[in-house]
Every structure is written in structure tokens, then in C-alpha cells.
Amino acid sequence: LVSPFNFxxxxxxxxxxxxxxxxxxxxxxxxxxxxxxxxLSIIQMYSCGWTLSQRSMWSSAFGxxxxxxxxxxxxxxxxxxxxxxFMSLAHFSSVAAFLAYSRGAFWAGLIPMIVGQQRRVxxxxxxxxxxxxxxxxxxxVIAMTANLRAAVxxxxxxxxxxxxxxxxxxxxxxxxFYAAAFxxxx
Numbered sequence: 001l002v003s004p005f006n007f008x009x010x011x012x013x014x015x016x017x018x019x020x021x022x023x024x025x026x027x028x029x030x031x032x033x034x035x036x037x038x039x040l041s042i043i044q045m046y047s048c049g050w051t052l053s054q055r056s057m058w059s060s061a062f063g064x065x066x067x068x069x070x071x072x073x074x075x076x077x078x079x080x081x082x083x084x085x086f087m088s089l090a091h092f093s094s095v096a097a098f099l100a101y102s103r104g105a106f107w108a109g110l111i112p113m114i115v116g117q118q119r120r121v122x123x124x125x126x127x128x129x130x131x132x133x134x135x136x137x138x139x140x141v142i143a144m145t146a147n148l149r150a151a152v153x154x155x156x157x158x159x160x161x162x163x164x165x166x167x168x169x170x171x172x173x174x175x176x177f178y179a180a181a182f183x184x185x186x
Contacts, residue, residue, distance in 0.1 A: 007144040007151065011125070014134040021127045024186075025145060028120045029152040030178045031094060033062060033113070039176050040101070044097035048104055061110055063172050067142050068116040073121055098181035104135035110116045116184075126142050 010022035029035070037059075044050040044058065076087045094116035100109035124145055124182060131141045167175035 002143070004147045004150070006140075007148040009132065009136075010141075010144055010148065014131050014152055015108060018127065018130045018134060021123060021130060022148065025120065025123045025127060026148060026152055027183050027186050029149045031098070031183050032120075032149075032153070033066070034118055035153050035156045036160065036177075036180060038157060039164055040106070042164070043101075043104075043174050043176075046107060048106075055177070058106055058110075062113065065110045065114045066117045069116075069118045072114065076115065077122075083125065087119060087122045090115050090117075090121075094119055094184040095181045098177040098184060100171075102177040102181070104150045104174055127182070 007022075007134075011019050030173070041055060044055050045052070050058075060063055066182070077083055077087070080089060091143050093112035093114070096112040097109040097116050100106070100112070124142075127145060128138055128141045131144075132138060136144075163179045164176040167173050
């Protein structure tokens with residue numbers, strides 16, 4: 001029987017490079033759009049007064065931005081020269097989007113998110129390649145990354161809820177996105 005906690009092996013038994021890449025992936029998962037959707041919805045609808053229709057349109061546009069980004073990723077990697085530069089651009093784009101969200105500029109934040117949401121692409125590729133050097137199979141590593149993401153998505157909403165409560169007490173619930181911007185800088 002395969003344990004859903006096998007992803008811990010990425011941190012414990014595959015060497016420092018795999019551990020570092022797994023930490024990077026965990027941080028990337030912590031700022032994933034899927035994880036932040038609750039905070040986005042609450043702030044858009046309750047703090048900014050958006051209607052359900054406006055929120056639905058924005059969610060559709062967010063999905064479209066991910067789709068466009070996916071189509072541009074390989075071209076951008078080639079244009080920038082390598083995956084490291086692409087990932088730096090993706091992280092910078094994510095930070096820009098979160099700073100826009102923190103100011104209530106949700107529509108403007110979708111533009112940098114076109115690239116930002118693709119931040120995990122090179123990381124997973126590196127993780128698979130390096131973990132295979134430690135005897136793990138490709139499918140096994142992909143399963144581990146999915147379980148790592150699920151673990152982060154289990155804890156993430158609790159952490160973001162606490163952050164949003166603090167931001168609300170400080171007078172601007174959208175400041176919760178400063179936390180995501182900080183993680184994006186790591």
C-alpha cells in the first residue's frame with residue numbers, strides 16, 4: 001500500500017538538491033491560485049462589493065490567463081534562454097499580481113498571472129529529473145508532488161485565514177496578499 005505521506009522522502013532521503021527543490025515546490029504550492037481563491041472571493045464580494053456575476057467573470061478570466069500562460073511557457077523559456085530565468089520571471093510576475101490584488105486591482109493582477117501561474121513547470125521538471133537519480137520512478141515522483149501539493153493545500157487555508165483576520169483588523173483585508181507576495185520572493 002502506498003502512503004500519501006511518501007512525499008516526505010523528497011525531504012529526507014534524496015539529498016540536499018532534491019530537498020531544496022521540494023521546498024521550492026512547497027512554497028510555489030502555497031501561493032497557488034487554487035489555494036487563494038477563498039480569500040479572493042471573500043475580499044472581492046464582501047470587501048469590494050462585487051456581485052456573484054462579477055466574481056464569476058473574474059474567475060473565468062483567471063482560468064483563461066492560466067490557459068494562455070500554458071501556451072506561452074515553452075516559447076518564453078526559449079526566449080529567456082533557460083528554465084531558471086523563466087522561473088524568476090514567473091515568480092516576479094506572481095509577486096506583481098499579489099501586490100495588485102492587495103490594492104484591490106484584481107483585473108490588473110490577471111495580466112502578470114499569465115506567466116505567474118506557470119511557476120511550478122520548471123520546478124516539477126527538475127524535481128523529477130533529480131529524484132530519479134536517487135532511484136525514484138517518474139510516476140512515483142509525480143504522485144509525491146501531488147501529495148505534497150495536497151498537504152500544502154490542507155494547511156494553507158488555515159494560515160491564510162489567520163492572515164486575513166489580521167489584515168482585516170489592520171483595516172484592509174486585501175493585505176493578506178502581502179503574505180503571498182513574500183512567499184513568491186523566496
